[in-house]
Amino acid sequence: MAETSALTTLLVAMLAGALRVSTPFLFVSLGECLTEKSGRINLGNEGVLVFGAMAAYAISYETGNPWIGVLAAAASGAVIGAIHAALCSLRRVSDIAMGIAIMLAGTGLAFFLGKPYVQPSAPLLPPIPLGFWSDVPQIRSALDVSPLFFLGLIVAGVLSWGFRATRIGLTIRIVGDSADAAKAMGLKIERIRILATAAGSALAGIGGAFLSLCYPGSWNEGLSSGQGLMAVALVVFARWNPLTCVAAALLFGAAGALGPSLQTVGITKGYYLFYAAPYVLTLVLMALTVVPGRTLKGMPGELSLTR
Amino acid sequence: MTAVPLDADRTDRPALPVSQPPADRTYPLRRALEAVLVPLAALLLAALGFCVFLLWLGKSPETFFSLLWRGAFGSWFSLQNTLVKASPLLLTALCVALPAQLGLVVIGGEGAVVLGGLAAAVAALPFVGLPAPIAWIAMAVAGMAAGGLWIGLTGWFRAARGLNETIVSLLLSYVAIALFNQLVEGPLRDPASLNKPSTYPIGEALALPTLFGSDLHPGLVVGVLACLAFWFLIYRTSFGFAARVTGGNIRAAEVQGLPVARLIILACVMGGACAGLAGSIQVAAVEGSANASLIAGYGYAGILIAFLARHNPLAIPPMAVLLGGISAGGGLIQRRMGLPDATVVVLQGLIFVAILTGETLYGRFAWFGPRAK
Numbered sequence: 275m276a277e278t279s280a281l282t283t284l285l286v287a288m289l290a291g292a293l294r295v296s297t298p299f300l301f302v303s304l305g306e307c308l309t310e311k312s313g314r315i316n317l318g319n320e321g322v323l324v325f326g327a328m329a330a331y332a333i334s335y336e337t338g339n340p341w342i343g344v345l346a347a348a349a350s351g352a353v354i355g356a357i358h359a360a361l362c363s364l365r366r367v368s369d370i371a372m373g374i375a376i377m378l379a380g381t382g383l384a385f386f387l388g389k390p391y392v393q394p395s396a397p398l399l400p401p402i403p404l405g406f407w408s409d410v411p412q413i414r415s416a417l418d419v420s421p422l423f424f425l426g427l428i429v430a431g432v433l434s435w436g437f438r439a440t441r442i443g444l445t446i447r448i449v450g451d452s453a454d455a456a457k458a459m460g461l462k463i464e465r466i467r468i469l470a471t472a473a474g475s476a477l478a479g480i481g482g483a484f485l486s487l488c489y490p491g492s493w494n495e496g497l498s499s500g501q502g503l504m505a506v507a508l509v510v511f512a513r514w515n516p517l518t519c520v521a522a523a524l525l526f527g528a529a530g531a532l533g534p535s536l537q538t539v540g541i542t543k544g545y546y547l548f549y550a551a552p553y554v555l556t557l558v559l560m561a562l563t564v565v566p567g568r569t570l571k572g573m574p575g576e577l578s579l580t581r
Numbered sequence: 582m583t584a585v586p587l588d589a590d591r592t593d594r595p596a597l598p599v600s601q602p603p604a605d606r607t608y609p610l611r612r613a614l615e616a617v618l619v620p621l622a623a624l625l626l627a628a629l630g631f632c633v634f635l636l637w638l639g640k641s642p643e644t645f646f647s648l649l650w651r652g653a654f655g656s657w658f659s660l661q662n663t664l665v666k667a668s669p670l671l672l673t674a675l676c677v678a679l680p681a682q683l684g685l686v687v688i689g690g691e692g693a694v695v696l697g698g699l700a701a702a703v704a705a706l707p708f709v710g711l712p713a714p715i716a717w718i719a720m721a722v723a724g725m726a727a728g729g730l731w732i733g734l735t736g737w738f739r740a741a742r743g744l745n746e747t748i749v750s751l752l753l754s755y756v757a758i759a760l761f762n763q764l765v766e767g768p769l770r771d772p773a774s775l776n777k778p779s780t781y782p783i784g785e786a787l788a789l790p791t792l793f794g795s796d797l798h799p800g801l802v803v804g805v806l807a808c809l810a811f812w813f814l815i816y817r818t819s820f821g822f823a824a825r826v827t828g829g830n831i832r833a834a835e836v837q838g839l840p841v842a843r844l845i846i847l848a849c850v851m852g853g854a855c856a857g858l859a860g861s862i863q864v865a866a867v868e869g870s871a872n873a874s875l876i877a878g879y880g881y882a883g884i885l886i887a888f889l890a891r892h893n894p895l896a897i898p899p900m901a902v903l904l905g906g907i908s909a910g911g912g913l914i915q916r917r918m919g920l921p922d923a924t925v926v927v928l929q930g931l932i933f934v935a936i937l938t939g940e941t942l943y944g945r946f947a948w949f950g951p952r953a954k
Contacts, residue, residue, distance in 0.1 A: 361938050364941040366940045367941050368686075368937070371686060371937055372934070372937050372938075375930065375933035376930075378881075378930040378933055379933065380930070381926065381930075382926030382927040382928075383927055385922075385923030386921055386923040389921040499755070500751065504752070506745075506748055507752065545763075546759050546763035547759055549759045550756045550760065553755045553759075554752075556752055557738075557756075560744050561742050561744060564743055
């Protein structure tokens with residue numbers, strides 16, 4: 275077999291990283307996109323992600339079936355999201371501040387309830403080996419893709435179609451764009467927002483399940499490093515379009531894999547700085563794409579985020 | 582500086598909980614009472630909720646709260662422990678409370694603490710062997726500059742580019758921690774620090790003294806003085822007035838010709854300087870060098886305290902003592918009741934949610950004054 279050059283190794287490692295690391299970004303950003311389309315913002319998705327990871331791992335360990343774990347993560351996400359949304363619909367309660375509070379409470383609860391599951395190993399979701407055609411081990415392992423990644427792609431497609439062509443999708447968009455118009459149509463604004471936030475948080479919970487059941491594939495307290503919060507920035511970058519969320523998530527996955535990939539080809543200088551790559555990338559993209567004084571295309575009018 | 586595209590056409594945005602109750606001078610005393618009673622009720626509710634949680638786990642709430650009290654305020658030893666834990670929180674809470682006067686939610690104080698501590702540890706090295714006060718000033722200035730720059734950058738992104746300050750400050754906080762790790766593991770590392778990478782120690786001679794033979798250090802005094810100073814700045818100066826007008830209604834502030842962008846950046850720089858100072862005091866008084874112990878969540882606890890205090894600097898010290906007490910008591914609870922260390926975080930999270938939910942109660946009861954809309 276021909277020896278693979280450093281560049282090929284690097285590219286394969288980045289591709290593998292993009293496919294692996296992007297899935298939680300994908301789910302959280304799709305969930306956040308759904309929530310924001312209804313006019314609410316949920317910073318609590320960071321807490322949902324961590325809690326979902328814990329719930330998925332614990333339930334997978336207890337039942338022996340990782341898919342039940344994924345369901346548990348989605349369900350717990352929906353509950354947390356519904357609580358967040360219900361509290362935010364009270365007068366004078368700020369959704370940004372409440373999101374931070376929910377994030378703290380969610381991570382605290384996850385660490386508390388998940389303590390007994392740090393040691394035992396739960397059954398994980400088996401990856402789909404798409405690299406069977408190749409005999410290069412790097413490519414084979416790079417193309418071991420989690421089934422949740424494909425689920426994410428399907429969800430992105432369904433959301434995109436739903437927002438465009440279904441009654442539910444249009445209702446969510448109206449509520450998010452103009453509360454006045456929604457009121458005039460007799461829509462129950464708060465109820466729709468609570469449902470949209472619960473559904474969005476359920477998706478974020480599945481993103482958490484990926485962290486503990488696929489990659490890195492264990493439960494511990496350092497599992498999430500702000501993916502749930504970066505999703506908020508990612509949605510701005512993706513212009514509230516579910517399909518663009520996929521591209522954005524892949525880009526972030528690749529950025530996150532930059533440090534470890536460089537390490538595999540022997541570049542270790544600045545290792546910790548490469549950890550910052552996804553955050554810097556988010557910041558640069560936001561600074562470049564947000565134009566002062568102009569409403570972004572696709573931005574829900576009722577959103578308090580970009581104001 | 583370009584115009585600030587803030588909430589130009591939005592009037593129904595939920596207001597940030599800023600310390601002043603709805604403008605009304607009819608019943609100042611009753612309004613003041615409302616500002617005390619509502620958070621107290623929320624605290625009580627959070628404690629009750631936590632009791633339910635403990636009962637569900639089969640643990641005794643009575644033991645929990647009595648141990649918490651003993652570990653936090655029960656003896657001179659535990660009180661000192663509480664005050665030492667509260668010291669940095671006074672300053673990191675200001676990092677949230679100052680920008681909040683302008684309606685900004687800045688949650689990246691952790692990054693400013695970490696970089697402030699690192700800058701202080703580096704700034705102290707040329708002064709080894711010189712009189713300590715000179716080194717202390719250098720450390721304080723370096724810490725404040727690093728922290729001010731970091732959160733000021735957030736303010737700049739907000740003012741000049743219209744980015745959401747919550748997200749930007751958080752992203753910058755992660756960048757700061759990566760930068761810190763890179764520098765402490767790399768060029769600034771003391772080769773003698775084997776297991777725990779640290780910068781070169783500042784040495785006994787430059788360490789801040791403890792107060793009156795106790796464990797307390799000057800950080801407590803500095804923090805309280807800073808809270809007093811910023812209370813004066815916010816409520817008794819024209820700068821503070823301009824900031825509060827901007828926080829109340831940005832459109833009105835722009836129409837009045839207030840320098841909104843400059844106010845935003847200035848408030849962020851001042852807040853960041855406080856957090857940076859907190860980091861440098863931790864290095865000078867507690868750690869002796871910059872190492873991973875600085876990444877202990879001081880910045881995040883500050884967010885909680887600032888919201889508990891409704892961004893009023895005078896309410897920050899009692900809230901910081903409360904939070905410091907909860908974390909000081911946490912250790913005792915962990916040992917005696919066999920509960921994980923995250924128990925305290927659950928309690929904090931519940932308190933946070935309850936306090937924010939309590940916002941909805943302000944202006945609801947006619948007794949406290951005319952109903953707000």
